[in-house]
Amino acid sequence: MSSGAVQVPPELASKVSAWFENDKNEHTRKEITELVNSQNWHELHLRLDSRIAFGTAGLRARMEAGVSRMNTLTVLQASQGLAKYLQDKFPTNKSVVVGHDHRFNSKEFAQVTIAAFLQLGFTVYDLCFVENDGTQDVYVHTPLVPFAIDQLNASGGVMITASHNPKLDNGYKVYYSNGCQIIPPHDRLIAQSIDDNLKPWDDAWNYDSIKAGAIASGKLIDAKSDITQKYVSAVAKRLVFTELSSTKNKPWFVYTPMHGVGSEIFERIVEKVWGLKGNVDYLCVPQQKNPDPEFPTVSFPNPEEKGALDLAISLAEKNDISFVLANDPDADRFSAAVKYENKWKQLSGNEIGFLFAQQTWDSYKQENEEFQRANPLVLINSTVSSQMIKRMAEVEGFEYRDTLTGFKWLGNQARSLEKEGLYVPFAFEEAIGYMFSKVVHDKDGISAAVVFLQMIANWKAKGLSPIDILRRAFARYGYFQEYNGYYTVPNPTVTNVIFGAIRDSYRNHGQQHPSTLGDEFTVETFTDLTIGYQSDTPNNVPRLPVDSSSQMITAVLRSRLHSDDYVRFTTRGSGTEPKLKVYIEAISDSEEKARALAKRTWDTLKECWFKPQEMGLTTNF
Numbered sequence: 052m053s054s055g056a057v058q059v060p061p062e063l064a065s066k067v068s069a070w071f072e073n074d075k076n077e078h079t080r081k082e083i084t085e086l087v088n089s090q091n092w093h094e095l096h097l098r099l100d101s102r103i104a105f106g107t108a109g110l111r112a113r114m115e116a117g118v119s120r121m122n123t124l125t126v127l128q129a130s131q132g133l134a135k136y137l138q139d140k141f142p143t144n145k146s147v148v149v150g151h152d153h154r155f156n157s158k159e160f161a162q163v164t165i166a167a168f169l170q171l172g173f174t175v176y177d178l179c180f181v182e183n184d185g186t187q188d189v190y191v192h193t194p195l196v197p198f199a200i201d202q203l204n205a206s207g208g209v210m211i212t213a214s215h216n217p218k219l220d221n222g223y224k225v226y227y228s229n230g231c232q233i234i235p236p237h238d239r240l241i242a243q244s245i246d247d248n249l250k251p252w253d254d255a256w257n258y259d260s261i262k263a264g265a266i267a268s269g270k271l272i273d274a275k276s277d278i279t280q281k282y283v284s285a286v287a288k289r290l291v292f293t294e295l296s297s298t299k300n301k302p303w304f305v306y307t308p309m310h311g312v313g314s315e316i317f318e319r320i321v322e323k324v325w326g327l328k329g330n331v332d333y334l335c336v337p338q339q340k341n342p343d344p345e346f347p348t349v350s351f352p353n354p355e356e357k358g359a360l361d362l363a364i365s366l367a368e369k370n371d372i373s374f375v376l377a378n379d380p381d382a383d384r385f386s387a388a389v390k391y392e393n394k395w396k397q398l399s400g401n402e403i404g405f406l407f408a409q410q411t412w413d414s415y416k417q418e419n420e421e422f423q424r425a426n427p428l429v430l431i432n433s434t435v436s437s438q439m440i441k442r443m444a445e446v447e448g449f450e451y452r453d454t455l456t457g458f459k460w461l462g463n464q465a466r467s468l469e470k471e472g473l474y475v476p477f478a479f480e481e482a483i484g485y486m487f488s489k490v491v492h493d494k495d496g497i498s499a500a501v502v503f504l505q506m507i508a509n510w511k512a513k514g515l516s517p518i519d520i521l522r523r524a525f526a527r528y529g530y531f532q533e534y535n536g537y538y539t540v541p542n543p544t545v546t547n548v549i550f551g552a553i554r555d556s557y558r559n560h561g562q563q564h565p566s567t568l569g570d571e572f573t574v575e576t577f578t579d580l581t582i583g584y585q586s587d588t589p590n591n592v593p594r595l596p597v598d599s600s601s602q603m604i605t606a607v608l609r610s611r612l613h614s615d616d617y618v619r620f621t622t623r624g625s626g627t628e629p630k631l632k633v634y635i636e637a638i639s640d641s642e643e644k645a646r647a648l649a650k651r652t653w654d655t656l657k658e659c660w661f662k663p664q665e666m667g668l669t670t671n672f
């Protein structure tokens with residue numbers, strides 16, 4: 052093909068012309084035109100060779116032109132495929148929920164999504180409906196989508212958000228009729244349906260005219276106010292167990308929504324439930340309070356990143372406050388920092404998860420015997436999260452299960468355990484995600500904040516801090532210490548090369564897995580969920596689902612220095628960012644020893660497996 056005077060290489064030509072045939076967005080058309088004109092074939096290959104795929108949290112990528120990126124065309128195509136799929140699955144209940152956050156293009160992406168569903172005759176519950184586009188901004192926090200699906204008995208839902216990713220990214224989270232994110236085989240089948248529906252339907256780009264008709268026929272429904280009210284009542288009714296008395300003009304915690312959508316719903320809930328008021332009972336970080344897609348005060352809008360809570364902590368410090376609560380920008384995750392013995396400590400996702408688990412167990416114990424018999428307790432977390440709740444379950448006598456990374460797995464696991472008659476009130480993952488299934492079967496940063504505030508109040512009444520609770524738990528369940536970190540990879544191929552080299556290092560010696568690691572460790576168990584091998588199961592069949600398209604190895608190591616000490620670690624390629632993640636948890640008979648052991652494991656893996664310099668990896672850990 053030729054575009055003006057430029058001759059496009061044959062292997063790219065049909066991809067470029069398909070783009071121009073389908074895309075009607077002038078910005079993204081221009082981007083591809085410019086890449087063609089500047090003969091940037093390398094970039095065009097990156098943009099056009101492979102279609103954006105469902106990862107840990109749905110579709111997520113940088114917003115730019117190309118089938119591998121987030122743009123109006125790929126969102127439209129994903130929506131057409133999804134709409135067809137849901138129509139096939141639920142022919143008599145064609146209804147979906149759509150919401151979006153405050154990121155660049157989120158509203159436009161929601162509009163093409165809605166247009167696709169309306170064209171197939173779906174009823175669309177729009178959580179961000181606006182009367183006159185452009186004059187008003189309406190956003191929702193991510194958990195409102197699964198909540199609305201449950202309330203409305205919808206067949207699915209879409210949330211446009213890239214959560215805590217950099218500002219130029221966006222994403223497309225897909226929920227199924229059970230209010231959980233999609234897992235196999237749905238992701239694969241939806242991907243197939245997308246491929247079968249790439250050509251934009253006739254009215255794909257005509258949102259405004261479709262909208263008018265759909266409002267008139269009752270197919271497009273403004274749902275935010277009704278659903279939000281129900282959400283607030285559900286949280287108040289199902290998750291509130293403690294009175295929080297209003298403090299007399301003395302704020303006692305700081306809250307930040309990290310430039311995202313959290314403050315509107317957070318303020319409303321704490322006011323409705325306890326009468327707490329901003330600037331009176333708590334402070335909200337003023338620079339981060341309003342939704343802002345530029346995320347101006349943080350380099351990464353992720354409460355997990357170092358420094359993300361600095362503004363909140365300094366506000367707390369100035370006002371003699373010792374608790375900071377934070378949501379990520381779409382308010383589905385939750386973080387907390389506490390001042391203890393005059394030092395600020397941000398709790399890790401695992402520590403917060405353990406504290407919630409402890410709270411869950413304490414409340415469960417207060418239920419009568421009849422309730423407990425009818426509702427056997429199970430707590431779940433992702434397999435890369437702390438195993439301390441597994442130990443807790445063994446000691447206290449309840450059930451524990453683990454899943455793969457991400458709430459798509461945790462939510463669905465909870466649903467299926469509930470079907471078996473088990474009681475799964477809480478689940479977590481180390482990436483500061485917490486689910487309270489009485490409200491939604493997905494993580495929810497607002498529910499988490501509501502529960503945590505009550506825990507703080509109860510601890511304070513007893514003169515305790517969360518650190519004291521954790522220390523008591525270590526004494527009872529063992530000293531679990533993590534060293535979680537990641538390497539930034541230049542591109543995902545490098546992750547595959549590294550894992551290939553790791554496998555070669557023992558397979559070339561005829562072993563199915565390594566027997567030692569560095570000088571210190573012997574390998575006790577070894578699981579490779581990419582190739583489907585587990586050393587300690589019948590026929591070496593892994594317990595968790597195998598996925599050959601994502602890299603993941605887990606092992607348990609015993610230290611030769613102290614035979615009671617052991618470490619469990621997982622390393623995997625991220626499904627949302629160009630990262631190779633390493634999750635390490637060491638168990639010893641003191642906090643210090645466990646911490647040191649976890650760090651030695653990081654160093655050993657770095658030297659024996661990851662070789663960052665050789666592989667072009669960078670890390671701040």
Ligand SMILES: O=P(O)(O)O[C@H]1O[C@H](CO)[C@@H](O)[C@H]1O
Pocket residue numbers: 107108214456457458480482484624625626627628632
């Ligand atoms: O580790 P990746 O695949 O990037 O997924 C991350 O994204 C999810 C949070 O949005 C968490 O599950 C976290 O682990």
Ligand SMILES: [Mg+2]
Pocket residue numbers: 214215379380381382383384
């Ligand atoms: Mg999020």
